[in-house]
Amino acid sequence: MPVRQLEPGIINRIAAGEVVERPASVVKELVENALDAGATRVDILTDGGGRRLIRITDDGAGMTRDDLALSVERHATSKLPDDDLMAISTLGFRGEALPSIGSVARLAIVTRHAGEPHAWAIGVDAGVKSDVKPAALSEGTRVEVRDLFYATPARLKFLKADRTESEAIRDVVRRLAMSRPDVAFTLAGEERAPVTWASHGAAALSGVSGRLARLGDILGSDFRENAVEVAGGRDGLHIEGYAGLPTFSRANSLSQYLFVNGRSVRDKLLVGAVRGAYADYLPRDRYPVVALFVTLDARELDVNVHPAKTEVRFRDAGLVRSLIVRSLQEALGRDSSRAATTGGSATISALRPNSASMPSRRNWDWRVSPARGGLSSVAMGATALAGLAEAAQAAFDVGAPSADARLNSIEATPDLIDKPLGAARAQVHETYIVSQTRDGIVVVDQHAAHERLVYERMKAALEKTGVARQILLIPEIVELDEADVGRLTERADELARYGLVLEAFGPGAVAVRETPSMLGEMDAGAFVRDLAEHMAEWSEALPLERRLMHVAATMACHGSVRAGRRLKPEEMNALLREMEVTPNSGQCNHGRPTYVELKLSDIERLFGRK
């Protein structure tokens, strides 16, 4: 077959394959166009999962008649005035979105530019353009896409159920809305309850509070209450945003919102950095909720990686990475004794005897109800058990106290009450410490809390003295990829600090000579392979550190006070004071909270006083 130049229609359809993968990508491209046009409000409406209809209306600058005609042509853009790909400050720059969409759907644009006497309209139907005609619109631009992919039935087949597609649209809009708290968004359509996010004012973009307010709008007020502010900067690179407390974690990484120069990205480097920063706080299978905004000189960044523009490349990836890790750790460390407040409010809603929380009545334990009487409970217990138990052992009720009230004997000095974790008032079930603060009460899980304290102490000691290394009688030869060998040996110094000494052994293997003595006899081969894999993916030696910390944590677990031990008042207060000054004491080594706080206002609500 002879080689021939493809027709523009075909070219557009091929490009469309990359730019518009699914309805959500159409929404993304069109909203980005609106934002690039300086809109202060963007209304989005979709139907049939975006397949039947997508309509985006903005109040931006609009287009002149000539611009409108050109905008649907391939490689026509207003956003690269100096042809400088190295300094892109707009979301779009490829001049591809509109022609691509037009080639696979029925596209209709109405736009009003201030310099024109009236609005103009144009239509593109599966690549066939109509003439530009006069139309009515007072300001901005309205873009309508109908019957998406009707011109490419193959692609149509790959779309998921309407609900799934509309969910993807929602995610795209949420991300765009997070990046622009100064712009008002509405998302409507038959398939969903309409949502409106009001603008937080033109200053919202520069102010952190505006960002947080918008994040709260989108992620819920729980996030607002359980997030700490992240801020950091160096050499023209800025990181800001919010980091969810480790106790507010999720089972997947979908709640990580990462932005680079206002662009929502899914970037391995950033995801890896976030994971690294939280490694100490979260088990492997929990993911933090974060919203991070990275800003840097456009010249330090390449956004022209993929037509969908969700990937970026940093000129100095190492700097970005370390700054993110540092800023996050600094933020988490700053507020580290804080545990999630959701524990407290969940408790409240579980307890509150109103109809709204009826389902949780199942959690209600009749034995703790004040109506329980000494004798009748024995009788009830016996009848309730009769059917189930093999043989019930009868017992005298000698009225064993379930709370230790010896604390009453010490006078709680007012200054203790002013401490964040308050003054210990009682130990209940020999497991929980109840303390009183100025405006509420705190319940501490004594075992979890102490375990964390011991762990942090051991970690500090390890950092101070370094890791002792056992030299191997016979070096362990581990066969690896050449690239892995390179990666490991490059960082040999760092690994040695953690107790692992290895060197290249020919091109395709390393010889492990010394291992951390803390880990005892270990399977060095599997361990090194795991390490290499991790370093390839995240460029860090995390497993090694984590293994050591895991040993430290197990030891901490053994060395810490168990649930079920009675603590003296002085011991309880000492534990609370140590928690206040120890970083990360708000969650135990397994990421669960070590304490919950109930505010007085919560308790008042509980009793219907408010």
Add this chain to the structure above:
Amino acid sequence: MKVTVERADLLKSLSHVHRVVERRNTIPILANVLIRAEKSRLSFKATDLDLEVVETIAAEIGQPGVTTVPAHMFYEIVRKLPEGTQVIVESSGDRAVLTIRAGRSRFTLQTLPESDFPDLAAGDMPHKFTLPSADLKRLINKTQFAISTEETRYYLNGIYLHTSGSGKNLKLRAVATDGHRLAQVDFDAPAGADGMPGIIVPRKTVVEVQRLIEDTDGEVTVELSPAKIRFTVGEVVLTSKLIDGTFPDYGRVIPVGNDKTLEVEKAEFEKAVDRVSTVSSERGRAVKLSLSNGKLTLSVTNPDSGSATEELEVTYEADPIDIGFNSRYLLDIAAQIEGETAVLRLADPGSPTLIEEKVAKGALYVLMPMRV
């Protein structure tokens, strides 16, 4: 089947065989012991599929027969019977139970058909030799502590038994290592050992053999093939699979040129190491040995709790050296040293140290230092 037997005899052999049976078993028959009564002999057999123990005792056989019952329960029953009683064990062909009677006690245990009981087909064992149980004890005791527990290096999970040298100098040698330390012991090979293959005897087998010979001082007969080994101690026959793997060329790691020689009173050294390591953290356990003319200083520093030092008078004339060891490893080896004096031959803080008895009796230990 009907058998009358002394409780003491029954208890002794059950205590040997029941240990082989794993406590948690997914295959029911493996929880059982096979009982066979024939020609005034009563035999018991238990297995975990890798290891099999058979023990035979004298008994009065009323009626011969074979059956299997839960091993641990049978053992517990016999253990709790009054001392000095006669035990009558009986099963009838049609009911799947075994009755045990002694004095006024009577038990019935569910049985499983003996035809399901697995057999560790031993096959041909071309090599056979006999050695005093004391020698076998030494072989095991002195090397067992160094067996690796890391399951991925399965070929280190046992004792490597082989011959070395030739002719009049032929030795039977046992070696074990976990990659941090190595233990080697040998003695003149008994007749019949010549030509045996090098074999790796698994840890569990080692432990069982050790228990079997604990309080005998007779002879032990060893038979082996490249895949299996059999120990016969009196009336007990233990057959085991061997670890199918290649033991590393351990000779390479035994240092030969270590010229710094330290001679130390063993008991004193052991106590001192134990004392100073009191302050070490649970895992770190490093103890530093500082040597200079005639003096050994042991020290431990634990940033969490404090530090300890102790000085010992020793024989040492070489250049001063500081070297760290895992204190537990030092204690393990010291416990095996016979005689009053231990000899440590050192090179430098990063190379293997050789530890021997002053009057060499065929045992040596290699220990890798720790960097602290």
